Amino acid sequence: MENFLHHWGLSLAVFLPLVGAAVMMVIPRAQEELHKWIALLTTLVVFGVTILVACYFDYDNSGSLQFVVNHNWIDVINSRYIVGIDGISLPLLLLTALIVPTVVIYSWNHWPDPKNPKAFLILTLVLETGMIGTFVAQDLILFFVFFEIVLLPMYFMIGVWGGEQRLYAAIKFFLFTLFGSALMIVSFLALFFLAKDPAGNPLHTFSMIDLANAQGIAHSTQLIVFGGMFIGFGIKVPIFPFHTWLPDAHTQAPTQGSVILAAVLLKLGTYGFIRVAIPILPDAAHTWAPWIALLAVIGIIYGALCCLAQTDMKRLIAFSSVAHMGFVMLGIATLTSFGLNAAVMGMVAHGLITGMLFYLAGSVKERFHTLEIKRLGGLLLQAPRMGWILGFCAMASLGLPGLAGFWGEFPALLASYSPAVGLSQPVFRVYMVVGALGTVFAAGYLLWLLQRTAFGVPQDEWEGEHFHDVEWPEWLAWTPLLALIVVIGFYPNFIFHVTDSAVQSALHGVQTLAIAK
Amino acid sequence: MLTVLGFTAPHVDYHALAPEIIITVTLIAVLLVDLVSERNRALLGTIAGIGLLAAVVPVLTLAVDGTDRFVLAGNPGYVVDNFALTMKALFLVAGYVVVLLSTNYVAEGDYYEGEYYFLLLTSVLGMVVMASSRDLITIFIALETLSIPAYMLATWRKRDPKSNEAGLKYYLMGVFATAIMLYGMSLIFGVTGSTLLTDIHASLGSGTTPIVTLGIVFCVVGFAFKVSAVPFHTWAPDTYEGAPTPITAFLSVSSKTGGFVAILSLIFVGFAGQHDVWEPMMWALAVLTMTVGNLVALRQTNVVRLFAYSSIAQAGYILAPLAVAGDLKTAQDALSAVVVYLIIYAAMNLGAFAIIIAVARKTRSAELDSFNGLFEYAPGLTVVMTVFLFALAGIPPLAGWFAKFEIFRATASAGTGAGYVLAVFVAINSVIALFYYSRIAQAMWMQPASDGDHTPIRVPPALVGALAICVIAVVAVGVYPQLVARVGEMAQFALR
Amino acid sequence: MLLNEFLLLGAALFAIGVYGVLARRNGVMVLMSIELILNAVNINLVAFGALHHTVVGQIFALFVITIAAAEVGVGLAIVLMLYRNRASIDLDEVDAMRG
């Protein structure tokens, strides 16, 4: 069993959803119940597999890759099918495997128009393959492929099941990401050709493990190569000023799409920084870091201010993602293990919390058929449980200690007080203060949202209408997320314990650099 | 060995020539059957298809054999090497798919069927010959053999003024380009005194003189027309739009590939020493072609016309690696990149045209609107078309990504600034391209059917076959690119 | 004889042919102009053949002549068909498809 798991566990997690999707493809569209069950079963099995993987994960060696499978793939370009996980991947893997079943459960009775559960669920499963694949891939080309696989299903989710402006939003999402990844692949290729082993022979490899020990790329070249990755990953994150696709995509996407987008897709970018950009190009990362951090804090403030200007609940939540991912990027830009830990924590926390917020927005929309904040109000009277959950999530999102969100923000700020050796302390301390100011705005927009939606009395237009409170699929889908927000909030060690030594290895290059200097 | 009156008949390697012979036999058979049998029209396409597949057999045996051969003993003007075999196989299979695409189209329209297949096979013959040609005259003849039937096929819908116009434009532009090319060839011949590419290479050495430069540019322009590189692309949209759709598919895939084969033979065998000339030329052509193709495609409303511009842009990508293919190492990378791209491109584009044909059978239109709401009533076709579209856009895990990747790799492998800039151009262009590909996807998935007509589309078996070949190739290669990567790596010229 | 006498003659013929191809409205006359160009090529080929004392130039020229015949045949067929459909062979009018 254990042996099997070590060889097949990750591949199973990656490809089982595709098997499910293939099965569903041959089943006629009319059999909706069957489709739902197959999708649920598949995602649950995948979740089970990842849980097993997590159980057999060697936590004492979370800094090194485990469950590694290394198999021929494209010999011609020396790209291999290498999958494996370490402490950075594991939390994100579990997050993904958890979110997708909740999406399926939530979908049980929430079908965005034009319905068609078959297509919708197949896309969800394909999406899962892409997301899980990205988190386990240890070869740049494999990583790239999975990174891109995610695009198509999401494009269709937004484009087919989205709101009024769905065409615009879908294509914008697609174009932005593709633009970034096109530059990213050029950077990967540059690495392939430029990286040399310590003896000075060209490596000609795409293996992240080998590349992390590579050298021989001139600093100026590194900067450009890193720049390509920066745009590629930065768009996905999204870092200001590449963020404009996000509000549109989120606003227009169906609830499930928004949830997946917020909970997992945005993490692909930040994960890329931690997994690819920093270990392989520590030197360039070091030079870039102050600028990344600058954009990150701009994002924090800018995202928060844009939130304040929103009249649409979902759009507001979308902009809050920009701000939150700013904290994650700030953590990453410090290039310290503190910061990276905070970043991974921030990714997980943001995934859970913002995912929940989008679920709530979806359920509000489903009941009220609008997300316009000024038409809402008094949710606590109309659907008190939902109102409470909204309040809870708002608190979690604004970084209340004791809930998951805090452990992404506070350590990130903590880390930016004392960034990696060689980075300007005064600059980062200014960033820290500005970032801390961002928490005020976060409180501002989230409570303001809460006040205008949950508090007060309902608008007259809802007079006499009855709204059902949280229903069983919603409970089923939300409970794990809510529980995790609390559990991680109280015991962040669940994440930090896993990530700590992994980020140390990720920062190996940066540390060597510091010693050299 | 036959010797009459001091003439010694050359020794012919019939095994090496077998594909050409089989095609010739088939095309004559088609013509004869057409004469004999008035009723059994369906037989014609079948014969043509079988002939093309039969011709693949010797290609395979030759590949298994693996030795590079001269078809005429001691004459390096007609060579069967790995490159030639790869391209022949591609031409034959692509030709077979075009036959599948044509079956219902030709049978249901008002066409001369026998002659249609006859001309199609002749054109394929020209391509197959082109793959082996390492001699200016043979290249010229091969080019004409693949072109002249194509001119006529383009205008095959005789009573349709659009088809006439398509054929006329294609013909005139083709002849103009041929004329330029011939002038260039005459200059090269004048400088070197030989038409054999190996001799030309030896004679030219390295470096260049104005006359050589002029000759090379004019030679390449003739084929740049064929691959519809900007600014020699102008015929393509009009011709594609007006020609019968299977022929459009044929032009956009086979004919274009033929042009590339010629360019590759010329620059890698004949003008290998003159990369100072063709590298910048290819660079400029590549950038112009992909950019103009993509930008103009943005504004198209006719799907076929859109695909015309798309295929122009695709040609730009294929040209890109040639811009840095100067030295031996990068030349190999570039060559395999181009070969891989051509193979994958063939599958993607033929597949897309198969869908266009299938949809147009019902909607009688190739306007973008006619694809609206396709997902509602033809989900299968929609999904498959989506596969092709995003493969063309280069989204993993559909084959197109690997094709683009190979282009990136080849352009980056030179390690020069020009190469990286070109790679970035390709990157940006592939984003622009996504915009119009996704417009089709949008129409299919996200728009309601224009006329509210939701009767399902019946897809004839031949089209299903064509689609199956293409979609399997696209997905399989996308997931396991080693399949074509290996082929691309092997497909090198014997003579250099 | 100077080689360039022939080559420049060829070049002149080529240029004139190009002018004809671009400036003549009548389809048949465009075809004629094409023949001028091809003849220019042939002059080159034969002259170079003479220069190098090889028959390859002539052979090339023969192929060009043959192909020229085939092309003219096909071209006239197309022009004829065009005429059937629109009662005109004015190339300026053939612009139904553009953009």
Add this chain to the structure above:
Amino acid sequence: MVFAETMVAQHVAFGFIAAGVIIGALRVVTTNNVVHAALWLVVVLASVGASFLLLGAEFVGITQILVYIGAIVVLFLFGIMLTRAPIGHTVNLTSKNWPVGVVVALAIAGVLGYTLIDAFGTDHIGNDTRQLTAQVSDTLFQNYLIPFEVISVLLLAALVGAIVLARKE
């Protein structure tokens, strides 16, 4: 002096030929009478054929006369008649875009001229340029067998296709 006389004769002959080619070609592309154009084309083709003879390429020269004047020009005349092109000066046969043609043609002439002079400025063709027709055929069937065979298929295709296209329904 035989040598010199030959030289002079060749030059005189070339002068006539060149004049015929250039004047004929210019008339072909400028005359407003289609039939005249075809006839001027004959002049050009004949002059070119003569130049082949001058260069010692008898077979090509003869072929030129036979194929071009005997076949192609006749084809043109048929084409002219079938398309009922106006015989007299009734229509301006030059399109409005002729200046473009002039510019492009001059550019081509300039580039070609410069390059040719640069490359072959003083090269002489030997006086004895004659080549045996047998040599032509030997080389053709030894080295160019494949294009020769292929062109037969091509001619068949051109024939069949042209018939289909030109045929009245």
Add this chain to the structure above:
Amino acid sequence: MILQWVWLMPAIMALSFVAILAFGKRMPKKGSEIGIAAVGLCFVFALLSAGSWIHHVNEANGSTGGTAATATASNNTSATPEGAQPAEAEQAVQPVLTEKTWFESGGVKYTVGTMVDGLSVMMFLVVTIISLLVHIYSTDYVGGDRRYTHYFAFLSLFTASMLMLVMSRNTVQFITSWELVGLCSFALIGHWWEEKPNSDAALKAFITNRVGDVGLLVGMITLFWAAGSFDILKINELANNGGIDHTLLLVAACCLTAAVMSKSGQFVLHTWLPDAMAGPTPVSALIHAATMVVAGIYMVARLYSVFFHGLSIGDGNPNLLAIIGAVTVIGGAGLAFVQADIKKVLAYSTVSQLGYMVMALGVGAWTAALFHLFTHAFFKAGLFLGSGSVAHSVHSFDMKDDMGGLKKHMPKTFWTFVICTVALIGIPPLAGFWSKDEILAGGHQLGTHNFYETFMVVGIIGALMTAAYMTRCVYLTFFGEPRGAAADPHHPPHESGPRIVVPLYILSGLAIVAGLANFPWGPDSINTRFEHYVQPVGDYFPTLSAIVFNPIVAVISTLVGLLGIAVAYAYWFRGAFHGATQRSKVAHAGYVVLANKFYFDHLYTDVIAGGTKGPIAKASYWFNQNVIDGVVNAAGVGSREVANFLYGTVDQHVVDGVVNGSGFGAEETGQLLRRIQSGKVQQYGALLFGGAVILAGILVFTL
């Protein structure tokens, strides 16, 4: 040892929170019984821990006996002549520590743990007593409320968080609890969220506190990197022995001061506190008078080494804390004059009293500040609960329109209210006198030759104003003619029930006796016991000079208090200072003092009192509402405006515009390029030939 088990208190309260949420609605008393039981348990626990701590201190002081009395007897404190020396014979008493690793990140252990010393124990007592009384009081006060259960749940959560706050071992834990009490404050202020002003107030409270929290976060982060640890003890030790650079200490102290300003309602971040009165009155008593708002004071006290050295408090120069405190004392008191809402008077009074504490900490009078915190908790809670009792009866908080003459209807409430008022004013021997006087004495003693003397003057002025506005408050509420609701014949005001009155009794009782905890005279067993047990002694606490009771200051402050009462009495009870015949004896005495001592009745009434009441108070209120609050609101509105601009213009047009513009540009270029595709084959030909010749030309001429 029981002090290692103090974490049980927050744990019990947290469990109570969960239990109330889970089962509360199904319980007979809707969950309130769970809360009361839990907090009662905690109260007992707090008492036990207090005893345990006293024992601990005594043991540490090397006594022979184990009892408090003997231990105290063996100890000499300020009463003895040797006590004049600052470095006293007090033995270092280490706090009782526990610690568990919470998580580890980047090589640093984050721990949770408890740190119990006199300060914590004192806070345990305050929190649990007030919380218990408020719980009991609330069963009546909010009885029948639709969110009764939630209310108690949040009271539990609050108590848990507050207890956690005061036993925090390290700064992370401290921040966590700090935010959690803020959350509870938010939830309870906004308890009646159906009305917008309430939720507005809740938001304002939370967001204003968030502003201060920026300082908290930055300050704590600075301290972490300066000390290499989150451990409060370690930070204090290092700050104390010079292990931390002074600049860093200064920065940290200034940042943390911002947190104090927001949490403890100091000028200029105080505006949320009066608004927070929108919450239920018991909540105001618990959170916004007795406990949460003193968290800022507690933090300063807890990290006193940082503040002491960072702000150079020992040097006698004006410093941030003292100045802010002083401004707040006067400002808060001034504002209290012009409120019509009884709770607002009390709120501004709280602001002012918190100012005293901050000021005291700012001049180095640590014990005085904490002692005032201790006593203030009781009488201010008593006042709030009293005002709640009144409001419960008249259903209004408006003194001017709905009260008056309630004395006869609600005698119990009246008397307890008066006792607490007198305690607040600082008339001996009530609690407020001892603590306030110690602050003034501190200012005097520590400032003999420096600036701190000024703060004593400020304190005295504040005392005068306190006396005046409280007298006004009492007058308007309980005396005079009934007005509005108080005069409603159908619903005559009535005395509240026992669950309301009993807590009032207890609190007024405490208001009377609490001051004796630091009784400055007498045998060791009663002499300055508060200081002895609460003020830490050890490496982690700076050496402070003990404040000695100063009789002159005490007399002056008492007189000033009386004067204030007198003036106010004269002004409000009598309308003016004319015709002294019918005045009460107290007022008469005051009047005589005034008249004989200063001889400018008019000047005083018109300029000082009238001025205070009139233009100055009005002006300061105007300033408060329009400038300070205006700035706060403007910050809100401004950021909304900036946000709208940023979103509407920059984001949607510039940032997004670049993207959409490039798309548009691409399409337009495409459109232009389409013109090349003219459809005319000869133009295509020209392009073909032209392109070829240009390409050839370029290459020919450049290569």
